[in-house]
Amino acid sequence: MSQESTDRPDGDLRETGMSLRHDREWDYELDRITDAVAERDATSVGLQFPEGLKRRGPGVADDLRELLPDGVNVLISGQPCYGACDLDTFLMKRTDVFVHFGHSPMKESEKIIYVPLFSNVEVTPIVERAMEEELASPDEDPDVGLVTTAQHMNKFDDMRAYLEERGYEVHTRRGDERLTHEGQVLGCNYASAEVDADQVLYVGGGKFHPLGLAMEYPDKHVVIADPVNNVVTVADTETFMKQRYASVHKAMDADTWGVIFCTKIGQGRWEEAEEIVENN
Incomplete structure (x- = not known):
């Protein structure tokens, strides 16, 4: 159910409405996985996907098998997965190469290959909408915190530059050692939002992370800018x-x-x- 238009570049979701309409492409970094198999002379590979991407697992496994030597087994974890700490240790112990998709590492490990699956969705249109609809203007309050999830970290500098060019003073920080990137939030960690600003812009999908953020910092005005569904809302914990x-x-x-x-x-x-x- 994707909408195609020759008038808009890939990832531009303006006027797409509430439904998920963008047929996203992800970088599964299969070359990186095949290199690891060769380096370790591996005979088995374990793949773990977050819940939202589990249905794509078999297709990714088929593509990977075409690149691997004969005799290398590819196994897919069926365990629920909701974060970088949610590892299938049973499968990890029984495979030579273990790949965890969709999250950045909490702690580096030679055993685990983390593939963050960066999104190619353009973020500046939804940031512009957030400025128009929910953020205070730079004249009224120039200070704004900026946070996002692992999938949109590849666009983080673009978000910050866009806000700064329009007069905002953007406050960001890296929380603690569990966070890989500056401005990154996890479902269990919102330390990156502890900045000197009364309003925080969260760029990402869903309400799980921004609701947790708003509960952690009840005095902050948390604006949700969802670039996938093209929706701007405010985190309401009531x-x-x-x-x-x-x-x-x-x-x-x-x-x-x-x-x-x-x-x-x-x-x-x-x-x-x-x-x-x-x-x-």
């Missing part, structure tokens, strides 16, 4: 918090409780789980 408090209120009538512990690396908090059990 509805989410009402739903959370409603769930908490309902749970107060429970007689017995269970504590769920996550075994995924980077997500498990065993000490906290034990403390909850001991104190309740």
Whole structure:
């Protein structure tokens, strides 16, 4: 359901509406993977995709097989994946080369090849819309924070330059050691938004990251500029918090409780789980 127009360059999503209409192309860096196979004399390759790209996995595996020597097995992880810390360690231990798509590394590892899958979507049209619709003008408030996700980091300098050319003072920083890039946010880490600005522009898809950011910094005006769906909104935590408090209120009538512990690396908090059990 893609819209094609000879009047607009690839990635220009103006006037495409709310639906995802852009047929995006990603750089899967297959040459980099084949080089690693050759260097390690590997006989097996494991591929892990985030949830939004799992359906593309078989096609990527087929393309990779055409480039690899006969006898090299390519396996695809079926485990859920929602972040760079969400690694399929079972598959990783059983393959010579392990490739994690869609995220930048939290920690470098010789065993893991991280392929961030940069998007080719043009970002300046949606930044322009955000300026017109939700950001304060430079005359009213020139200070603005700028953050994005791994998929759009290849356009980060373009975003910053576009804002600066129009009179904004753009505040960016790299959060902590878990963040690969300046201005990058994760679903569990919004330290890059801790800047001297009352308004923050988030450029990326979805509301998961900006809602978390708005909850972390409730005094900041968080503007969501989605370059894929061509939508500009404001992160509103009120509805989410009402739903959370409603769930908490309902749970107060429970007689017995269970504590769920996550075994995924980077997500498990065993000490906290034990403390909850001991104190309740």
